[in-house]
Amino acid sequence: MSPRVKFACFGLAALLCTTAQAEEPGKVWQGTLGPNEIVVKIDTPAKGSADLEGRYFYRRHRMDIALQGAASADGRITLKEGIRDDEPHPEWRMRVPAQDRWDGEWIGPKGKRLPIHLHGIATSAAVTAREPGLQTVRGEIDSYEWLRMADLSLQKKKLQQIDGYTLQWFHQPDSGIDLFEVVSGYPQAQLQRINATLRKRLWGGVANYYDCVSGARDGQGEYKATTTLRHVSPKILSVSLFSSYYCGGAHPDFGDEPLNIDPRDGRELDLDDVLWLGPGKALHQAKGNDWNEAWSDYRGKRFAPWAIVQLKSLYPDEFKTGDDECNYDDPEVWQFANWYATPKGIHISAYFARVARSCDDPDWAILPWKTVDAHPGAVRIH
Secondary structure, three states: OOOHHHHHHHHHHHHHHHHHHHHOEEEEEEEEEEEEEEEEEEOOOOOOOOOEEEEEEEEOOEEEEEEEEEOOOOOOOOEOOOOOOOOOOEEEEEOOOOOOOEEEEOOOOOOEEEEHHHEEEEOOOOOOOOHHHHOOOOOHHHHHHHHHOOOOOOEEEEEEEOOEEEEEEEOOOOOOOOEEEEEOOOOOOHHHHHHHHHHHHHHHHHHHHHHHHHHHHHOEEEEEEEEEEEEOOOOEEEEEEEEEOOOOOOOOEEEEEOEOOOOOOOOOOHHHHHHHHOOOOOOOOOOOOOOOHHHHHHHHHHHOOOOHHHHHOHHHHHHHHHOOOOOOOOOOOOOOOOEEEEEEEEOOOOOHHHHHHHHOOOOOOOEEHHHOOOEEEEOOOO
8 A cells, every 4th residue: 555545544534433333324524614504424435545525515505515525645635515527616625533523624716715613423413303203213314314304394284084094294395295194093003103104204205305406416406296195904004105306417207106004013015025926935125235136036037927917918908008109018117116005906117218208107007906815925915
């Protein structure tokens, strides 16, 4: 290792000295940039690298601003704001952190200078959320997102009665996210677990909004979400969470990420939990960034062809429409189908590449309960 890299890595180790304690992929700081309160996250660098990447937000705006730079041989740290190379950027010139303090200076494109004073934040940072419901899912949210959302509030909306269940709808005005909690219709112990899962998804949607809108260039990001209750029963609670968004890049996009909860234990269900063609125990997509090749093979070689046979038999006219553009005979469009429950059965969604996205998620693609019951998974929802 060269002396330059060796010295630079010492600076990075100091910068990220509490990462192991925080058990988060980077170090979170908060403090001030000039008169403004900010929160900063610096990602863990690659081993042996002096390069740094991160982001920060002003507490009053909550929108991410990218940071990228490096530690130099003499221990100084230089970070530039933004991701565009065709315009001047503000620059951070920082000293190496000392005793969990990190100080330096912000220099604007026209030479304006403001002091930066930061201190490290541990995972257990005692910042209480304004919303009690957010407080209950603290362990599911990293410190950076927690500090972004802790001051946000919810607005109560309609109280909905459906099939013996009472739902209280909430609206998060900053992000436009809507979701509900279940007030009655299940035993109290089940309500607590169901609502914990619903809260986690609601605030996850808020985090997605900020991540998306912050990531678009020129402030043109857009994220709109629509929530639709699909089915509620003693054995399943299904909700569609459809979003249309532009987070930067060439084109906007859209899609549904349904939430399917087993009311008996409050956990989120996969399609393979409730519909399994066998043999053996159900396979599942691995969590995180891992990939389960056996699960992928099952979905592509067994589930998708079977689903095509079922749906073509049930909906022959729909398969004929859009023959050329919407090729529902292609197993790849059903391989990784999302799903939600309806009163009639399980809806599964086809997924098409951008040029044919109008073919996505046809409403008619419902596997009747009779078909599902003939191929049950480990969790019976009907």
